[in-house]
Amino acid sequence: MFKEIQVIRIRKPEKKIKTMKIKLIYPKWTKLEGQTHFNLPPHGPVVFAATLPDYVEIEFTDENVEPLTITDDCDLVAISMMLTTQIKRGWEIAETYHSLGKKVIFGGISTMLHAEETLQHADSVFLGESEGRMEQVLDDFRKNRLQKVYNFMNNRPDIALVGPARRDILKSELYYHKGVQMVDLFHASRGCRFSCYPCAVTYLGGREFRPRPLDKVIEELETIQNNRLFIVDNSLAQDTQWEKDLFREMIPLKKKWCSHTIEDKPEVLNLAAQAGAWYVYQAVFDTSDYIKDRIKMYHDYGIGVEGTILLGLDNQTEDDILRLIDFLLEIDLDLAEFTVMTPFPHTKAWDDMIREKRIFNFDWNDYNAGKVVFQPKHMSPERLQELFYLAWDTFYKDESQAQKMFKLFRKVIEKEIEDGTYRSRRQDLADISFGKKVTRGS
Amino acid sequence: MKEKNNLTDSIYRFKGEWDMDSQCGLKIHRAKNGMTIVIATDLYNENPGTSVTRWNAPLATAIAAEYQIPHNKLYFIEHTPDRGSKLTFYTETFYHVSFLSDGEKLVDPNWEKLTREEVETMLSS
Numbered sequence: 001m002f003k004e005i006q007v008i009r010i011r012k013p014e015k016k017i018k019t020m021k022i023k024l025i026y027p028k029w030t031k032l033e034g035q036t037h038f039n040l041p042p043h044g045p046v047v048f049a050a051t052l053p054d055y056v057e058i059e060f061t062d063e064n065v066e067p068l069t070i071t072d073d074c075d076l077v078a079i080s081m082m083l084t085t086q087i088k089r090g091w092e093i094a095e096t097y098h099s100l101g102k103k104v105i106f107g108g109i110s111t112m113l114h115a116e117e118t119l120q121h122a123d124s125v126f127l128g129e130s131e132g133r134m135e136q137v138l139d140d141f142r143k144n145r146l147q148k149v150y151n152f153m154n155n156r157p158d159i160a161l162v163g164p165a166r167r168d169i170l171k172s173e174l175y176y177h178k179g180v181q182m183v184d185l186f187h188a189s190r191g192c193r194f195s196c197y198p199c200a201v202t203y204l205g206g207r208e209f210r211p212r213p214l215d216k217v218i219e220e221l222e223t224i225q226n227n228r229l230f231i232v233d234n235s236l237a238q239d240t241q242w243e244k245d246l247f248r249e250m251i252p253l254k255k256k257w258c259s260h261t262i263e264d265k266p267e268v269l270n271l272a273a274q275a276g277a278w279y280v281y282q283a284v285f286d287t288s289d290y291i292k293d294r295i296k297m298y299h300d301y302g303i304g305v306e307g308t309i310l311l312g313l314d315n316q317t318e319d320d321i322l323r324l325i326d327f328l329l330e331i332d333l334d335l336a337e338f339t340v341m342t343p344f345p346h347t348k349a350w351d352d353m354i355r356e357k358r359i360f361n362f363d364w365n366d367y368n369a370g371k372v373v374f375q376p377k378h379m380s381p382e383r384l385q386e387l388f389y390l391a392w393d394t395f396y397k398d399e400s401q402a403q404k405m406f407k408l409f410r411k412v413i414e415k416e417i418e419d420g421t422y423r424s425r426r427q428d429l430a431d432i433s434f435g436k437k438v439t440r441g442s
Numbered sequence: 443m444k445e446k447n448n449l450t451d452s453i454y455r456f457k458g459e460w461d462m463d464s465q466c467g468l469k470i471h472r473a474k475n476g477m478t479i480v481i482a483t484d485l486y487n488e489n490p491g492t493s494v495t496r497w498n499a500p501l502a503t504a505i506a507a508e509y510q511i512p513h514n515k516l517y518f519i520e521h522t523p524d525r526g527s528k529l530t531f532y533t534e535t536f537y538h539v540s541f542l543s544d545g546e547k548l549v550d551p552n553w554e555k556l557t558r559e560e561v562e563t564m565l566s567s
Contacts, residue, residue, distance in 0.1 A: 115460070153460040153462050154461055154462050154463055195486055197531055206490070348486075349531075352531060355495060355537050355553040355555075356555075
């Protein structure tokens with residue numbers, strides 16, 4: 001008897017034909033003086049890349065970790081900018097590509113903050129969120145009718161369209177320091193219902209809190225191989241039930257993460273700790289028991305705290321700042337990051353300072369939150385600058401930033417060993433820091 | 443505030459920067475000296491778009507056109523209300539904003555701080 005022979009035709013998966021090449025660039029900026037320099041994989045470009053149609057081939061360069069080689073082997077150049085300190089470099093890159101006859105489109109947070117100026121250097125600027133929009137933009141480009149402005153500020157896409165981010169465009173080995181992988185960035189929501197004095201997020205993402213559907217959030221988290229994350233949402237403390245649901249869903253993933261502030265309610269902290277909260281950022285704006293108690297609460301749940309301290313607000317005298325620095329040493333912070341008040345466009349701080357004619361420096365390269373660009377209310381700009389350096393030096397006098405970071409790092413390793421997710425550092429990258437050869441111990 | 447000769451006291455909706463839907467509080471008062479006092483109040487979180495300060499010149503131009511206020515008779519005041527916050531930068535402020543006029547548009551804002559008492563005096567005239 002002959003067995004019936006079944007012929008199975010194995011169809012080769014169709015190779016998607018890439019018919020357009022986009023050079024996507026994340027411009028470099030000068031890091032804050034005196035700070036430990038870690039380069040995290042950028043978030044904006046990978047979220048943007050996910051909104052591009054399948055036919056697009058992306059070649060990505062993060063200038064913070066590798067030199068940009070400018071060639072004309074792309075169809076379109078896209079420059080993604082997050083920080084005000086990136087924009088002048090972004091404009092410079094655009095001019096170079098223009099000299100090769102290439103068209104340049106700008107997008108990202110600081111493009112939106114500096115749109116009018118960026119228009120002077122761009123063939124096109126994209127304002128708003130790019131989910132569901134890029135087919136139209138690229139169709140216009142192909143038909144040689146790229147618009148000067150794509151304005152979606154008033155028309156935000158359905159939040160369910162967001163993600164998963166295209167982390168595959170990153171050269172992941174460039175984000176290792178001596179064999180240790182940096183955290184990957186991730187977001188679970190957009191918009192913010194708070195409107196804080198120095199912050200432009202309500203202009204950028206809207207005044208409404210827009211959480212992504214939880215199933216989409218978890219689906220994306222499952223695709224991230226890195227076990228350590230930075231949840232970059234403006235604030236997770238926007239809706240208690242959502243926050244609890246998010247943390248509950250995250251528990252089985254066993255990720256470890258840092259984030260901006262979370263609520264200090266016991267039920268939230270309990271779930272956050274189970275979901276892998278490693279450390280959170282906490283703004284320290286005064287020397288009250290409220291701050292002290294809040295930090296203690298985080299610690300009680302095994303969650304570390306990095307204080308973010310903004311110096312130079314109008315309610316701070318020199319004495320207030322000196323008292324604040326002393327206070328920080330008493331409250332058992334794991335890390336502290338000091339910045340000087342910087343009036344970014346589209347913030348109330350900008351409005352107030354412009355009205356009072358207190359901004360004396362409009363060089364955007366200096367808007368790095370480490371340089372005083374305005375006249376403080378209670379002291380000279382020079383004195384505020386001195387206090388900024390004093391704050392860093394005093395806080396890290398007995399234990400350096402690197403040492404404190406190492407202690408925090410040890411905490412996450414302990415948590416990972418406990419739940420079986422620890423991966424040892426990559427020995428092949430032990431002498432490499434962000435793509436550059438280093439000697440051990442440096 | 444004691445107010446007479448008020449033309450309006452309402453929420454004013456406008457298209458702000460990049461056509462963003464925006465709104466502010468609006469009071470318009472005809473003073474005896476022939477000036478029209480326009481007070482635009484920032485609504486902070488209740489404004490989904492551009493702030494009064496950021497958009498003062500186009501906003502003043504639009505209000506002047508809508509209420510038929512000659513540019514040389516417009517006295518424009520920006521008001522940020524007290525938010526009840528313990529932070530000093532959310533206390534109430536008033537600024538008189540003077541503009542240059544090119545006949546059609548108001549441009550080049552210049553701010554001068556006013557006290558509440560000064561504003562009340564103007565509104566009672």
